[in-house]
Amino acid sequence: MARPLRVLIDGTPLLGQRTGIGRYTAALAEELASMLDEVDVRAVAFTLRGWRALRTVLPHDVVARGLPVSARLLRQFWLRMPFPPVEFLAGPTDVMHATNFVLPPALRAGGVTTIHDLAFLDTPGDLPPSDRRLPELVHKSAARADVVCTPTRAVAEVVMERLGVPESKIVVTPLGVDPAWFAARPPSPALRARLGLPSEYLLFVGAGGPRKGLGTLLTAHAARPSLPPLVLAGPHVVSSDDRVLRTGYLNDVDLRSVVAGAAALVLPSRDEGFGLPVLEALACNVPVVCTDVAALREVAGGHATHVPVGDVEALATAMVEAVEAPPTPADQAARRTHAAEFTWRRTAEKTLTAYRRAAGQ
Numbered sequence: 001m002a003r004p005l006r007v008l009i010d011g012t013p014l015l016g017q018r019t020g021i022g023r024y025t026a027a028l029a030e031e032l033a034s035m036l037d038e039v040d041v042r043a044v045a046f047t048l049r050g051w052r053a054l055r056t057v058l059p060h061d062v063v064a065r066g067l068p069v070s071a072r073l074l075r076q077f078w079l080r081m082p083f084p085p086v087e088f089l090a091g092p093t094d095v096m097h098a099t100n101f102v103l104p105p106a107l108r109a110g111g112v113t114t115i116h117d118l119a120f121l122d123t124p125g126d127l128p129p130s131d132r133r134l135p136e137l138v139h140k141s142a143a144r145a146d147v148v149c150t151p152t153r154a155v156a157e158v159v160m161e162r163l164g165v166p167e168s169k170i171v172v173t174p175l176g177v178d179p180a181w182f183a184a185r186p187p188s189p190a191l192r193a194r195l196g197l198p199s200e201y202l203l204f205v206g207a208g209g210p211r212k213g214l215g216t217l218l219t220a221h222a223a224r225p226s227l228p229p230l231v232l233a234g235p236h237v238v239s240s241d242d243r244v245l246r247t248g249y250l251n252d253v254d255l256r257s258v259v260a261g262a263a264a265l266v267l268p269s270r271d272e273g274f275g276l277p278v279l280e281a282l283a284c285n286v287p288v289v290c291t292d293v294a295a296l297r298e299v300a301g302g303h304a305t306h307v308p309v310g311d312v313e314a315l316a317t318a319m320v321e322a323v324e325a326p327p328t329p330a331d332q333a334a335r336r337t338h339a340a341e342f343t344w345r346r347t348a349e350k351t352l353t354a355y356r357r358a359a360g361q
Helices: 020-033 051-057 071-080 086-090 134-144 153-163 179-183 189-195 214-222 252-260 276-283 294-300 312-324 329-340 344-360
Strands: 005-010 039-044 063-065 095-098 110-114 147-150 170-172 202-205 230-233 244-248 264-267 288-291 305-307
Touching: 005 020, 005 344, 020 039, 020 276, 020 344, 039 086, 051 063, 071 134, 095 344, 110 134, 110 344, 134 153, 147 153, 147 344, 153 170, 153 294, 170 344, 179 252, 179 276, 179 329, 189 252, 202 214, 202 252, 214 230, 214 312, 230 252, 252 276, 264 276, 264 312, 276 288, 276 294, 276 329, 288 294, 288 312, 294 305, 305 312
Parallel strands: 005 039, 005 095, 039 063, 095 110, 110 147, 147 170, 202 230, 202 264, 230 244, 264 288, 288 305
Antiparallel strands: none
16 A cells, blocks of 8 residues: 655644634644545744744644744745755655745655735735745745645636646635534623624624725725624724724634624625635625625625625625625525535645645656
8 A cells, every 4th residue: 555645734824823824724734634544744834933833733643844944034045046945944755735825945845835815916015024025936936836726716817827827737725614613603691791792793804904905894884874883803903983893813713603693794805815704604694795806706606795896885785785684594504505515625635636746746
C-alpha cells in the first residue's frame, strides 16, 4: 500500500483572532487530519513571535514543523529569489499548500496556493504597510504553483484573467459550513446582557475595511429610522451612531448565537471571494441581504436578496423588506438545504485532488 501523501500547510492564519481565512485553514486541517490513509498533514507558521503557539491550535494528529522566522524577511527574500526553499524551514514534504496567498519556493515539493480573492489588485492602498508588496508576491506564487485553488468559480475567472493562470491549473474548492450552524439558537438572556444586544437587530459580520462596504451600510441604516438597531460583529469596525452596536471579535460559539438571533444578515461588500457569513446565516434560517457580486450570487444560490454595490436606497429598501416580510417555511427549508450542500469534507476532498495533481507534477 502506498504511503500517505505528505502535505505541509501554512498554519499562520490559525494564530491570533481568526478571520475567514483562519477559519478556512482550521476546518481544512481538521478534515485532512481525519484522512490518515491518504494524507499526512503537517503545519508550519511563518512568524517570529507567535511561532510557538502553532502547536497549541492545531487539530489532533497535525504536527507543527519549522523554525521561528520573520515573515517580512522571508517575503523580501522570496521576492528576489527562490530561496530559502520551504524544505529548509520545515523539512521534506511532497506538497506545500499556501493557505493564505503566498507560496514559498520549494526544492522538490509540489506547490498549491489558495487565492481567496484579488480585490487588492485594484485597491492596493487598502493594504496595510506590511502587505504593500502582496500583489507582486501573489503573481509570483500563482506562477510558481502547480495548482491554484479558488473558493468560487467567480474567483477562478478573475485569476485566469488577471494573473494569466491557465484553467487547467485551477481547482475550485468551495468552503463549508460547520454542522453546528444548523443547530444554532438565538442568544441566551445572559449573552444578550453581556453583549448588550437588543431584542431585534440587523447584523453585519466581518472585519472592517473599505472593501466591506460599511459606509454604505451605515448610511442606508441611518436613512431608515424604523429599522431595528444594527449590530457589527467583528474586529476593527467603527461607528458613532447610537443605533449601531459593536460587539468586537466573537468566538465561534457566541457568533453562531448572534447570527441565529438576527432579523437579517447584511453583507454590503463591494467584492468577495466567497462570503462565508452568507452560507452560515442561511444554515440557521436567517434572511440575507447582500450585494450583487459574482461570488455572492454563486454562493447564495438564489436564496439571498441582492442589491447593487454602493446603492444606499436599494440596500435600505431591502433591509426593510427583510424585516417586515418573514420567509415562508418552504423558503426556510430551501435555505438550509442549499447551505447543507457545502461541507468542509467536500472542501478537503477537492483540495486533496489538488494535492495529488501537484505531487504528480
